[in-house]
Amino acid sequence: MATGRVRLRDVAEAAGVSPTTASFVLNNRCDSIPMETRQRVLEAAARLQYRPHLSARALATGKTRRIGIVLNQPESFSTRDTYFNEILEGIIQRATEHDRNVLLLSAHYPGWQTLFADITGGSVDGVLQISRFVNDQLTPALLDAGFPLVCVSFHTEHPATLSVDCDNYAGGRLAARHLTDLGHRAIGVLYPGDELSWGAERLRGIRVAMAEAGAKLPASYIRTWDERALPSAEWVADAIRWFKELRPRPTGIICCDEMRARMFAEMLPHTGIRVPDDVSVVSFNSTEISERCTPPLTSVRQPLPEIGRAAVDLLLARIRGQAIPEPIIRFPMHLDVRESCAGPCDRAPAGDKAVLRP
Amino acid sequence: MATGRVRLRDVAEAAGVSPTTASFVLNNRCDSIPMETRQRVLEAAARLQYRPHLSARALATGKTRRIGIVLNQPESFSTRDTYFNEILEGIIQRATEHDRNVLLLSAHYPGWQTLFADITGGSVDGVLQISRFVNDQLTPALLDAGFPLVCVSFHTEHPATLSVDCDNYAGGRLAARHLTDLGHRAIGVLYPGDELSWGAERLRGIRVAMAEAGAKLPASYIRTWDERALPSAEWVADAIRWFKELRPRPTGIICCDEMRARMFAEMLPHTGIRVPDDVSVVSFNSTEISERCTPPLTSVRQPLPEIGRAAVDLLLARIRGQAIPEPIIRFPMHLDVRESCAGPCDRAPAGDKAVLRP
């Protein structure tokens, strides 16, 4: 009794029926089984504390009731990441509602093939990939294999792509529009480069909004970073050096990454440049990071938990083989106005006037 | 070819051996299989892109290579929680190193029995339970069932308990000692109550350190909160009211929860009480929350990622049936001194002198 597991067969024997019948009862396959038998089975199962063996069930049915989340390299995309956590919150919530468990699959593997094997080896019924920088091997391999996959916050060229994302183009416009409305014409942009769809789209939106306001965006005003590296103190220092050497110096900065925006905005005052007095800063995502910055950052918000929930919905539809009316879902973005932006001429320039030319 | 999965049998056939031999080769069971055969199997497996079916393997071996993490009620303990995330970071890191995947098991189930069934139904080989408030049903049930379980940051009476925790008693002493060393004698304490071991232990440490300094800790200076509820604006308002009505008013506050400490410290100035000028505040955990507070909070730090790693190590030892030299591991705590503490008489009292008696 104490040793070994209670199997379906044990329940069946205790109830005086065949395993088949017990299985039918326990899975509510209402194949015309009378109440009385049904009760006997249920009672036996409860008495013996029967708990079905999930691996056996998975083997027999081909379904695991689990979905996976692919975590990118811990160095560049950790669980500490606020952005990731807010999406994860939505994912877990919805997955739980649908009685699915969530398996964390770390891309910190010895090669993506191992990860690929784990995923397609039947650990999960489908996978959510949340990516800042796109893993260019895993995603198409999974899609080619016909494995249920939903891309969150990024896209691929693959025709089978399902994705949930924000309207980054509109978000970029929103950010730039806010600054031009305040009167800014010289606006610098920090963004991750064009390989990342969200980066490219945000920049495009920024360009359009600036053009609409009659502002120019020279190439020197645009700076990229290496998304594969965590933002470091050196990165901020370099960015500030870049900023200070621009002529004319921008009166506004749009930074497409929240943590970098905060580091930038919080470091600037130490170099004699005030925010928002001397320069306005707009960030993206608008999580706690922007909220808790000094000063709190005006930020373009993504509905992150909602994105997580939508991604789960889409993935489950795909897993169930349902028709998918909208394979690429885009959420609108909103601007959270805080204290990091002001008009370009609100105050007289101060502090670092001494720096004219090196 | 395109349809259906490549099975071990297919590999075996392609290599001209039996499934047994193929299995031996692929699992490195070096049962005297010559290099030449070995090569043939390996090559066939690679050519056919064989990926073992993990549920089948789990069924046959009884091992899943997965460990679970029990998430508490999302309302009171979400994935957004910095404390949780830093532990999770350590867990994922170590689990990945040991080629284990991490399954997130939400306690947001219809009853803990469902969760219990999922856990013991063979989803995972063992479970980590990270708890702020102790689930009094699940933990003993799992331990009674002989299921591998490690408690993180809490304890149970059960003789089979394995746990990883901090020395909360020493942490409490550290916090109080810091304040008494600065000259404080009237110190208030916010803590979750005695049902939570960490709360009780921290308070005990605080008491001892204060006694050592000859300071009294009247019952009115101690305030508990409901750990099952998220800290709200009303909570802060109530706590501040409590604080302001104490006579004599404490010059120092130790808050055993980081988020509450921050809310308390950031709200105080709005009621005319300056931190640290009028009151010093010490928090616990010392994550980004304390670091980013205004002012940054002096905080008793737990080595959270290290706790996560140690918990995985302990759990894996338990799963493997290895001898466990130290079933209850305690990490020391450290004091991160920031800007929220000063001596009790550093400045003249200011602001809210008007409030004498209602």
Next chain:
DNA sequence: TCGGATTACTGAAGCGCATTACCAGTACGA
């Protein structure tokens, strides 16, 4: 030359469940 050990490999059973196909019994209309 022979018996035992070793090498190289395989057959078959079984992990626990779901499910298909089938069967015995009964009721019922014709």
Next chain:
DNA sequence: TCGTACTGGTAATGCGCTTCAGTAATCCGA
């Protein structure tokens, strides 16, 4: 009375893998 339909079940197969027990062939020392 027979054929049909329905009720209430069961036997058997298979999911893909591991592993125990066993076998045939070879080797080796005496």
